[in-house]
Amino acid sequence: xxxxxxxxxxxxxxxxxxxxxxxxxxxxxxxxxxxxxxxxxxxxxxxxxxxxxxxxxxxxxxxxxxxxxxxxxxxxxxxxxxxxxxxxxxxxxxxxxxxxxxxxxxxxxxxxxxxxxxxxxxxxxxxxxxxxxxxxxxxxxxxxxxxxxxxxxxxxxxxxxxxxxxxxxxxxxxxxxxxxxxxxxxxxxxxxxxxxxxxxxxxxxxxxxxxxxxxxxxxxxxxxxxxxxxxxxxxxxxxxxxxxxxxxxxxxxxxxxxxxxxxxxxxxxxxxxxxxxxxxxxxxxxxxxxxxxxxxxxxxxxxxxxxxxxxxxxxxxxxxxxxxxxxxxxxxxxxxxxxxxxxxxxxxxxxxxxxxxxxxxxxxxxxxxxxxxxxxxxxxxxxxxxxxxxxxxxxxxxxxxxxxxxxxxxxxxxxxxxxxxxxxxxxxxxxxxxxxxxxxxxxxxxxxxxxxxxxxxxxxxxxxxxxxxxxxxxxxxxxxxxxxxxxxxxxx
Numbered sequence: 429x430x431x432x433x434x435x436x437x438x439x440x441x442x443x444x445x446x447x448x449x450x451x452x453x454x455x456x457x458x459x460x461x462x463x464x465x466x467x468x469x470x471x472x473x474x475x476x477x478x479x480x481x482x483x484x485x486x487x488x489x490x491x492x493x494x495x496x497x498x499x500x501x502x503x504x505x506x507x508x509x510x511x512x513x514x515x516x517x518x519x520x521x522x523x524x525x526x527x528x529x530x531x532x533x534x535x536x537x538x539x540x541x542x543x544x545x546x547x548x549x550x551x552x553x554x555x556x557x558x559x560x561x562x563x564x565x566x567x568x569x570x571x572x573x574x575x576x577x578x579x580x581x582x583x584x585x586x587x588x589x590x591x592x593x594x595x596x597x598x599x600x601x602x603x604x605x606x607x608x609x610x611x612x613x614x615x616x617x618x619x620x621x622x623x624x625x626x627x628x629x630x631x632x633x634x635x636x637x638x639x640x641x642x643x644x645x646x647x648x649x650x651x652x653x654x655x656x657x658x659x660x661x662x663x664x665x666x667x668x669x670x671x672x673x674x675x676x677x678x679x680x681x682x683x684x685x686x687x688x689x690x691x692x693x694x695x696x697x698x699x700x701x702x703x704x705x706x707x708x709x710x711x712x713x714x715x716x717x718x719x720x721x722x723x724x725x726x727x728x729x730x731x732x733x734x735x736x737x738x739x740x741x742x743x744x745x746x747x748x749x750x751x752x753x754x755x756x757x758x759x760x761x762x763x764x765x766x767x768x769x770x771x772x773x774x775x776x777x778x779x780x781x782x783x784x785x786x787x788x789x790x791x792x793x794x795x796x797x798x799x800x801x802x803x804x805x806x807x808x809x810x811x812x813x814x815x816x817x818x819x820x821x822x823x824x825x826x827x828x829x830x831x832x833x834x835x836x837x838x839x840x841x842x843x844x845x846x847x848x849x850x851x852x853x854x855x856x857x858x859x860x861x862x863x864x865x866x867x868x869x870x871x872x873x874x875x876x877x878x879x880x881x882x883x884x885x886x887x888x889x890x891x892x893x894x895x896x897x898x899x900x901x902x903x904x905x906x907x908x909x910x911x912x913x914x915x916x917x918x919x920x
Contacts, residue, residue: 486542492620492668492713492717529565529567543679555575611896640682761899796870856871887902
């Protein structure tokens with residue numbers, strides 16, 4: 429073969445490799461990052477092999493119910509939920525199969541809503557939520573072939589499924605910063621919610637009737653058990669509490685019968701309302717899902733069951749488990765956020781920061797005509813170490829770990845403070861309006877995001893530097909009284 433032929437062949441190979449690398453990079457950006465409570469395959473694939481001790485699978489009932497912060501703080505369990513909203517039982521099986529390719533947890537806990545209902549009829553939504561975020565592997569190819577067959581896709585549909593073209597066509601116009609940079613890589617599949625929606629208690633807990641599962645679901649349940657046992661992994665089935673129908677309870681009874689025959693535990697929390705002290709006025713975010721209050725109750729009971737029946741190590745303090753420390757801190761800060769957002773009186777808020785909030789990074793800015801009504805903030809700021817003289821000049825105070833680090837006096841300053849995740853940038857300038865009045869322009873930037881809430885009064889930011897989490901941003905406009913307004917914190 430002539431040298432020119434070798435050269436052309438090499439160029440072709442290099443060009444092909446370059447195209448593949450570019451396509452993989454594009455898919456990484458446009459791919460769905462999380463179809464569950466915050467875990468998702470994108471983050472799951474970043475986990476060190478065989479680092480997860482308990483894995484949870486299923487629909488939104490899984491990722492809305494298992495509080496990984498509680499699992500870690502109380503038991504040191506390294507848990508992870510890999511799920512998708514509305515997930516059907518067949519997809520749950522393939523999620524388990526893919527997860528066990530890189531992880532060998534002590535136990536997998538599988539949520540059983542997918543076992544109820546009628547025959548499985550996959551739709552485009554199931555493809556988008558479940559299949560397209562998997563990496564290419566023997567498992568994903570088998571899964572996509574299964575979906576293509578069950579959905580009777582034509583040649584074009586199959587090609588788009590296998591090349592993941594639908595992702596590009598549907599997402600390139602809606603990309604956000606989080607598609608390029610993962611700000612919360614420690615998410616383990618639970619975010620929680622403090623929304624509250626009282627629901628009527630279902631009157632089916634005592635129903636003993638057994639309604640047969642559809643023929644296709646029993647083999648899937650068996651496949652889940654066989655797949656886990658082949659890897660030496662224990663299996664537990666569970667059903668999250670929700671406003672279920674008589675038919676669903678009777679199908680859960682069928683799951684219970686099947687599980688018993690397979691010597692598999694099945695914990696149906698729709699039969700344990702009183703045992704876990706479930707409150708139907710307080711513990712639900714909607715009729716289908718528990719909120720944080722309900723999730724803790726289920727997680728506590730399930731954790732005790734796992735602790736008593738399986739040898740699951742306590743990983744707290746181990747060097748390789750910082751992810752779970754960070755995740756637990758993130759979730760506990762969300763509890764703090766809820767408490768802070770409940771506060772409407774600015775002075776009660778400041779008093780809290782002077783006490784329990786001291787360990788966080790706190791920015792307090794007295795801005796504009798903050799003293800138009802007199803020294804309304806002074807008494808509580810004194811508790812934080814602000815002096816009367818400093819209060820009179822105004823400016824920005826930075827507190828870190830209970831200590832005051834900086835005071836930028838007046839209305840003109842520009843300074844950056846380095847953090848583990850970037851920087852805090854504080855900037856203020858004064859301009860003169862056409863009618864001769866001074867106007868202050870304030871910026872309180874954390875990694876480029878401005879959290880200023882009011883022009884005249886006090887602005888407050890509560891921040892967790894170690895995991896780059898803005899816990900709360902609030903402001904009181906002195907002309908509107910002493911009622912705080914809170915900024916909606918958008919999460920990735």
